[in-house]
Amino acid sequence: MTINERIFFQRLQQFGIEKPEREYRFTPFRRWRFDFAWPYKMVAMEIEGGVWCYGRHNRASGFINDMEKYTEAAILGWRVLRIQPEQLIEAAQMVARAINYHE
Secondary structure, three states: OHHHHHHHHHHHHHHOOOOOOEEEEEEOOOEEEEEEEEHHHHHHEEEOOOOOOHHHHOOOOHHHHHHHHHHHHHOOOOOOEEEHHHHOOOEEEEHHHOOOOOO
């Protein structure tokens, strides 16, 4: 676990949010997984790497696969937060807002 992940989990705790499930498989039909998920609220978070270095998510095939994954997640009712690795610490507040949105 990275230092940013530790801080992220601490901040989640401060907001009263439990730790997420990691590598959560959200559909039995594909091997798609979310980096972090709170299934009881249908909220997930994806950390998108390679933004500036033409990584897998930026190449045509990776981008198309991600579109298919996120579309299926939306059809199933998931709210997916997509962040850059550098945003992990501040993402705790985003997660708290998403989880508490309808309360």
